[in-house]
Amino acid sequence: MSKISQDEIQQWLEKQPLAPGIEPGTENEADLKNYRLLFDLLDDGPPTELSYSFTANLHRRIQAASSRQIGFKWYGIAAVLTIIGFGLTYCLLLFYSTNAASGFAEVVNKYKWVLLFVSACFFIVQFLESYLDGRQKQQLQ
Amino acid sequence: MFNENQVIAKVLQGDMRAFDLLVKQYEKLVCYVIYRMIKNKEDMEDVCQDVFIKVYRNLSQFDYRAKLSTWIAKIAYLTAVSHLKKNRQNTAFNYPDDLDNIHFTNEHPEQLLTRKDTAEYLERMIAQLPEKYRVVITLYHLKEFSYTEIGEITGLPEGTVKTHLFRARQLLKDALTAN
Numbered sequence: 001m002s003k004i005s006q007d008e009i010q011q012w013l014e015k016q017p018l019a020p021g022i023e024p025g026t027e028n029e030a031d032l033k034n035y036r037l038l039f040d041l042l043d044d045g046p047p048t049e050l051s052y053s054f055t056a057n058l059h060r061r062i063q064a065a066s067s068r069q070i071g072f073k074w075y076g077i078a079a080v081l082t083i084i085g086f087g088l089t090y091c092l093l094l095f096y097s098t099n100a101a102s103g104f105a106e107v108v109n110k111y112k113w114v115l116l117f118v119s120a121c122f123f124i125v126q127f128l129e130s131y132l133d134g135r136q137k138q139q140l141q
Numbered sequence: 142m143f144n145e146n147q148v149i150a151k152v153l154q155g156d157m158r159a160f161d162l163l164v165k166q167y168e169k170l171v172c173y174v175i176y177r178m179i180k181n182k183e184d185m186e187d188v189c190q191d192v193f194i195k196v197y198r199n200l201s202q203f204d205y206r207a208k209l210s211t212w213i214a215k216i217a218y219l220t221a222v223s224h225l226k227k228n229r230q231n232t233a234f235n236y237p238d239d240l241d242n243i244h245f246t247n248e249h250p251e252q253l254l255t256r257k258d259t260a261e262y263l264e265r266m267i268a269q270l271p272e273k274y275r276v277v278i279t280l281y282h283l284k285e286f287s288y289t290e291i292g293e294i295t296g297l298p299e300g301t302v303k304t305h306l307f308r309a310r311q312l313l314k315d316a317l318t319a320n
Binding site: 006007034043048058059061062 | 168
């Protein structure tokens with residue numbers, strides 16, 4: 001029997017584990033045996049598995065990422081509520097006394113850059129924390 | 142029995158136990174792809190976690206056009222490629238332009254006495270194959286994907302998948318025979 005191509009042998013083994021028509025003692029038989037061994041070893045897969053704590057660690061990372069997102073959301077809502085609070089206070093003071101309202105507005109205006117600076121610092125710190133967290137994980141890898 | 146649609150729906154509702162089921166179902170697939178793709182095995186578990194985090198975050202975008210396993214395998218493949226690029230691990234091997242002229246190096250030419258020895262030797266040889274050969278051979282022998290699906294995962298035409306697969310197996314068979 002003529003030499004069967006390597007591709008043909010592989011195609012036979014893919015479709016049916018028993019390849020017909022190969023004569024014993026021929027080069028084809030040797031190739032077939034070697035391919036069968038190779039296919040068996042490849043089907044077994046690599047000698048690896050994940051650790052027992054894989055799922056627990058995965059949960060922790062997902063939880064940490066969710067907490068950070070929730071944190072940003074609530075800090076943003078708190079900032080908006082604070083601004084609305086200032087606005088409502090000014091409006092209420094307007095009903096009570098125009099002087100008190102303008103006094104309040106003057107104080108807020110005087111310290112507006114301090115308030116903006118403190119808020120910006122707060123958000124930058126939160127952002128840097130999550131960024132450095134990610135960088136640290138990469139470096140540990 | 143793992144019901145893909147049910148599990149996806151529960152995960153999207155925030156059910157972490159459903160997500161654990163999904164991880165259990167596909168951890169072998171992800172683990173095998175990442176193991177064969179990346180060189181540094183210490184990074185393997187972190188990269189596998191990155192894959193499942195991406196699956197969790199993007200599950201709402203899964204459109205059911207392909208199998209869930211195909212979608213997850215694609216995420217695993219792309220994550221591994223990105224990891225390799227970031228760590229410049231692809232420069233570890235200089236593959237010849239003509240891939241027919243790949244020659245394996247064997248630092249441990251001891252006789253292969255047992256099936257375990259043969260399996261370990263085979264893994265060392267697989268690690269020397271080009272990245273595309275490694276991933277195609279891994280995906281095919283998971284018995285999960287057709288040539289078309291492997292093409293979707295790797296971005297290769299079906300014909301190229303077959304060529305890579307057959308060529309990789311021939312190289313490995315010759316390496317086994319030589320020892």
